[in-house]
Amino acid sequence: MNRRAFIKIGTLFFAVGMGCNTKKYEGGKLTNYPITIDSNRSIGHLARKSLLHGISQEIKTDVLIVGAGIAGMAAACSLKGRDNILCDLNPHLGGTSGAITIDNQQFSQGAHYDMSYPGYYGEDGLELLESLNIIVYNNTLDRWDFKDKQHVIKTELEERCYRNGQLYPSVLVDSELKQNFLDLMHPYNGKMVLPTTQINANIKNLDHLTFSVYLNKYLPVTSDFMEAIDYQMMDDYGGKSDQVSALAGIHYYRCRPYYSKLEPEIFSPTEGNYYFIQKMMNHLNSEQVKPNSLVVGLEKLQKGWDVDIWEVTNERKVRYTCKNVIYAGQKHLLKYIHPESYKIFNDVKYAPWIVINIELQGESIDEDFWQNDFLSTNGQFLGFINSRAQTKKGNRVLTAYYCYPDIYHHMVQDLENGANEIVDQTITFINTYFKKDLDPFIKHVYVKLLGHAMPIPVPGYLSKNREVEKDGLSFAGVDTGRLPLMFDALDSGIQAAKRI
Ligand SMILES: Cc1cc2nc3c(=O)[nH]c(=O)nc-3n(C[C@H](O)[C@H](O)[C@H](O)COP(=O)(O)OP(=O)(O)OC[C@H]3O[C@@H](n4cnc5c(N)ncnc54)[C@H](O)[C@@H]3O)c2cc1C
Incomplete structure (x- = not known):
């Protein structure tokens, strides 16, 4: 058996x-059947190994971008025409929007989808996506639709949910409680914008309590209902409703016109959001993109920065001297790379x-x-x-x-x-x-x-601005105090490029 x-x-x-x-x-x-495992566990080992080596080559560039996820890529695209190098520790680019090739076809290994963008979303991100030939404005619906319609998921195939041995059409099943919940969210229609930096300050107080405290205050929630909400919070934010802020929670349900006739399109190629990475790659010069390049040191000069990079394949250390650095890698590694900057990020979970x-x-x-x-x-x-x-x-x-x-x-x-x-x-x-x-x-x-x-957008996370620029060092990425979403990642890269 x-x-x-x-x-x-x-x-x-x-x-x-x-x-x-x-x-x-x-x-x-x-x-x-074979099981192939891919992880970044060797980063610590590689960083230690780099300490045993001197600098093999010194290179000058205007801007050095750390991390080729959506944010770093968007920064590189926004700097087009300026001398810049984009490096990533991995052989494959994309970070959490990466993909794997199986039998000559790419499949997502992280972020899997995005949705059509309402007209009120931030202009900079929309402009970049339009210039990349990804979206087109739909006058009738006042929204930006995806051009490659073959990747839009058919409505009748979108979702099915297994729970207690039964299959349901969605996670939140129709009920009076669900209707009351949607009524509670209703006043935030059109106010939960992306990028999150454009959310109006007068609703930022919602960032100081958890979503579960908020919901318990206004609704007679049941444990079944909260289980479904928790599932959705984990799915998009990596934390349950007692961890994430009410601002993040409400944003999830109201950042697009869900539950209305204008229901947004789900865009999901097999390669997931690696689709956007590839589009941006096509925009860049392949010589400026350096995979297998782990940033191991960052040092401030009187004017500009020295950035030490361990080239994983060549096993050598290269020093880039540059005027500006855009740091779009995950910030927990700053602990070792640039401890002074880590102080801004040490509260990110x-x-x-x-x-x-x-x-x-x-x-x-x-x-x-x-x-x-x-x-x-x-x-x-x-x-x-x-x-x-x-x-x-x-x-x-x-x-x-x-x-x-x-x-x-x-x-x-x-x-x-x-x-x-x-x-x-x-x-x-x-x-x-x-x-x-x-x-x-x-x-x-x-x-x-x-x-x-x-x-994880815990209370206080979205209200703290970590996207500072100091002496030519600027930060990007969703972990700067943004929601872990494609549009926020994109915008953070664009804004970092604008700051320097
Ligand atoms: C499993 C999963 C599913 C997701 N699904 C979705 C989804 O469906 N839709 C959606 O919108 N969002 C989704 N997200 C959120 C996703 O993280 C963001 O949308 C976005 O891709 C984040 O991009 P980023 O550039 O900010 O960071 P990252 O993708 O984390 O990129 C950071 C890059 O920096 C590199 N790096 C770090 N340190 C160094 C160093 N020292 N030297 C060199 N390189 C370094 C890393 O290798 C990485 O490539 C998902 C996230 C995860 C984890």
């Missing part, structure tokens, strides 16, 4: 979470995430819903995306997501030693969802470990 048939879903997280031996795993049928791409072969599944939510006593598993809602091409790939509390960074990174159990657990959940054993169809599993993946 398949071992999975009698594993209790609720206990699984603890088996993994407590770090049981994942190297020698004897349950399930895992040996039938990051949720670790795990993304698991499961490649299936053959006609394994009948249903083709795009987002498959999964609510269970395991609060960490957030369901999966099914590539067949995005394209009919190639093998079917299911992309599963886990989000953990911020104290679990090490546990997530330790899975580098063996992710068999979490893969087994994921397949169990998916089998439960489809009421079918998918083991015989699994060809390959790819596990991506993201240690400091998503800044």
Whole structure:
């Protein structure tokens, strides 16, 4: 009998979470297919190694950009015409909007989607997306639509939610409570803009209480209802309603005209938001982009900066002397790279995430819903995306997501030693969802470990401005006090480029 048939879903997280031996795993049928694990755990080792080397080459540039995620890329695009270098520690660019190539097709290993933009969104981000030929203004609906319509998810395929053995059309099921909740959110229509820096100061007081305190104050919420809200908060913000601010929570439900006739389009290519990375890459000169380049030191000069970079492939240290630095990498590493700047960011909490791409072969599944939510006593598993809602091409790939509390960074990174159990657990959940054993169809599993993946918008986070410019050093990225969303990442890069 398949071992999975009698594993209790609720206990699984603890088996993994407590770090049981994942190297020698004897349950399930895992040996039938390969598991590839990708993580950044070696950063510390590489940084230490770089200390043993002198500078091999010195290069001058006007601007050095750290981090080729959405923010760093947007900064580079905005600086077009100015001498700039964009470096990233990874061989593949994109950061949390990265992708993996499976059988010549790209699949998301992080951010999976964006939505059409209302007319009231910030001009700078819209202008960049328009110049990249990604969006076009729709006069009738007063919104910006995506040009590549083939990546817009069909409304009837958007979502299905598993909960207590049943499948529902959405996470928040229709009820009187849901209607009261939407009525409570209603006054914020059009006020929850992106980028978040443009939110009017007179509603910023909502940043000083949690979403759960706010909801409990105004509604007779039930535990079932809060479970659904918590699920949605985890899914987009990496923290539950008792962690994230009311401002972040309300923003989630009101930043676009959801629940109205103007329902925004969901844009989700198989490569997810790596689509935007590629569009920006096409805009840049490939010589200015340096993958496998870890920034290990940042030193202020009388005029400008020295930035030391460890070239991972060449095993050598290069010093860039530049007038300006845009730091768009995650800020927890500033602790080692530039401790003085870390003081601005030492209150940012990051949720670790795990993304698991499961490649299936053959006609394994009948249903083709795009987002498959999964609510269970395991609060960490957030369901999966099914590539067949995005394209009919190639093998079917299911992309599963886990989000953990911020104290679990090490546990997530330790899975580098063996992710068999979490893969087994994921397949169990998916089998439960489809009421079918998918083991015989699994060809390959790819596990991506993201240690400091998503800044959690806890109370106070969105009101503190961390995007300062001092002596030519400027910060960008969603972890500067913005929501972990594509449009905010994009805008933070554009504004950093404007500041220097
Ligand atoms: C699992 C997951 C799913 C998500 N899903 C969505 C979604 O569907 N839609 C959405 O809008 N948003 C989503 N997000 C949020 C996403 O993080 C943002 O939308 C956006 O991609 C963040 O971009 P960024 O440039 O700010 O940061 P990052 O993507 O974190 O990029 C930072 C880059 O800096 C590099 N770096 C860090 N330190 C150094 C150093 N010392 N030297 C060199 N390079 C360095 C890193 O390698 C990385 O590439 C998701 C996030 C996660 C983790």
